[in-house]
Amino acid sequence: MKLPLDFLNKMEKLLGPEEYDEFIESYDMPRYYGLRVNTLKISVDEFKKISPFEIENIPWVKEGFYYTEKDNPGKHPYYYAGLYYIQEPSAMFPGVVIDARPGEKILDLCAAPGGKTVQMAAAMKGEGLIVANDISSERTKALVKNIELSGVRNAIVTNETPQNLASKFIEYFDKILIDAPCSGEGMFRKDPDAARSWEKFKCEKCSGMQWEILQQVDIMLKPGGIIVYSTCTFSPEENEIMISRFLDKYKNYSVEEIKKNGGIDNGRPEWADGRDELKKTARLWPHKLKGEGHFVALLKKEGISASLSRKGIIKEKAKNIKEKTVLEAYRQFENENLNTVTDGFFNIKGSNLYCLPVEPPVLDGLKVAKFGWYLGELVSGRFNPSHSLAVSLEKADIKRTIDFPSASREVQSYLKGETLIVDGEKGITGVCVDGYTLGWGKHTGDILKNLYPKGWRKMG
Secondary structure, three states: OOOOHHHHHHHHHHHOHHHHHHHHHHHHOOOOEEEEEOOOOOOHHHHHHHOOOOEEEOOOOOOEEEEOHHHOHHHOHHHHOOOEEEOOHHHHHHHHHOOOOOOOEEEEOOOOOOHHHHHHHHHHOOOOEEEEEOOOHHHHHHHHHHHHHOOOOOEEEEOOOHHHHHHHOOOOEEEEEEEOOOOOHHHOOOOHHHHHOHHHHOHHHHHHHHHHHHHHHHHHEEEEEEEEEEEOOOOHHHOHHHHHHHHHHOOOEEEOOOOOOOOOEEOOHHHOOOOHHHHHOEEEOOOOOOOOOEEEEEEEEOOOOOOOOOOOOOOOOOOOHHHHHHHHHHHHHHHHHEOOOOOOEEEEEOOEEEEEOOOOOOOOOOOEEEOOEEEEEEEOOEEEEOHHHHHHOOHHHEOOEEEEOOOOHHHHHHHOOOOEOOOOOOEEEEEEEOOEEEEEEEEOOOOEEEOOOHHHOOOO
């Protein structure tokens, strides 16, 4: 692999001759591939029983596994059922460090494409609220899709600047994850394009963006809350030096110890004026573990959180005729087709129905791409259930289901959007693979009309 000369010179100066040689040798090694089991859909033990892949545990994340390149899990029906998320192994570590828990309010500030969002959401078990934000409208589309594919019910997706979010969410969040935009040096082995574009995104440019983001985050974090700051770069200017700068300005923060295993190293205080507490940060090096380059810091804000009263736009009771009609139509659909009742706070946007397990925050003035769990839309007096509703439910939650083996021709045809000639009971039907929901179909008795979304269909 051809690496930028300036990058090589910098790393040799930082690491010294012996470690630099080990570091460079890692670029002649093959990259590692990882997937993380989505425990919103399946337990780790159950996945291990049915896994069609050759897998090996990733030491720093109990739901994470290495797989071999030949397996290609992105084409397997289990991927379309949301049973796992394909993610670089080191990139799973920040989602472990933040230790998301049910009932918390968490902000994923630079969230797209959503790997860390769905990781935290799985740990929250559908309780609490996660706000997933990305400043790029294009990247936000992928974020929404991955959240829906994973069956996440408690996420709001915004497409905003950190400054605009900070004006609305004053001391609102228990935890904030910043997977900061960076020079991407840690991904050179995984993505050769990152090496080629390094000259355009050197650390000087990225560190300016990171500093602007960090200053807004303090406004949004509750006293007693935590920040997890991560990058996929080696540059001290974007890592230890950035954290040291933050601590100099915000005296009410401390660096917390991160549990390290599987070859994860301490941060390097000598690269940031010898600030000893930076040893508590974590560095993931490609020559020390089976993964790419990453940096993670865990920061705690002093104080005890006070309960803030922030009234949201609650739609438990519809306020006008149109809203009442949407909610009534969903309840009718639910009664006819589901074995479960949806509880929570309902949001109605036009003819679209959303739900959250907690009272939603005030979102006025923000660009919102997803208001919560999207249930579906009222069209011509009938409720059309969403794909995200289907994949968020268990097979037992749906009255009429049809279940195909993962190796069957039928499941491949369904994922391509084809009509299936199969017997079944008339009505809206949950289509499953090996017992896990894939989407909707409409059965006529001998034909299953395909309701799999066009933009999600499997190609080839």
